[in-house]
Amino acid sequence: MSVKLTTRQVGDVTVIDAAGRITLGEGSSTFRDTIKDMTGKGQKKILLNLADVSYIDSSGIGELVSGFTTVSNAGGSLKLLNLTKRIHDLLQITKLYTIFEVFDDEAKGLASFN
């Protein structure tokens, strides 16, 4: 199963609920296109919920970084919510834990934008 992205608006924050696999190919391009579409519409506060992402390869990690950069360059911020242990470990190995703001509580993640 490739990744499925569902978006919802909570105040001025866009929450993306991701599910499935973010890997080289369809999964990573879906994510990239969604982030570009959002920043194009002026949605610059993005909370990416990874609770149901079962797998992310290094290309998928690259897409997370690219999304972070795209949103930051547009004057906004992309933050992560509900990392699985495996994704958490990958962010530790790659030192990306020092780049991303990460939350395990949605309310706190939402509040952090204000």
Place this chain on the structure above:
Amino acid sequence: MSSADNPVVVSVDQYLESNLENVDSSEDRVVRLAGEIGFSEDDCYQLGYAVREALVNAIVHGNRYSANKRVHFKLSRTTGSIHVLIEDEGNGFLPAEQADPLAQENLLSQSGRGIMIIRAFVDEFVIEKTEGGGTRVAMKKSLPPGT
């Protein structure tokens, strides 16, 4: 790469076409084999992940999806370990030629993390240029002592 816990049994020895479908199927095979010899779910995942990353490198960066180039994929097992060999027909690659993905100035790079993750997920990892000019990756993951 050491194999003190012989005998080695070859489970797969194939020349794969350079497409991503072969990445999925090869990852599945190694995860299944690792499970059969008693690896934990996390160790199966890590070995599968390492194989996926190495095969993607071989197909995408080495062979550049060429229909004329193959990837040699060899999977062997002993009683306590799995050995993987992946060779492409590209132009050769050595990690020393790559920018350090953990350097502060490279943390926001979109690519370049695969080999670092492979190293973290297997017990032994060797990468070298082949006699034919491509890249050879050999890796080994062992069952934890006492398993």
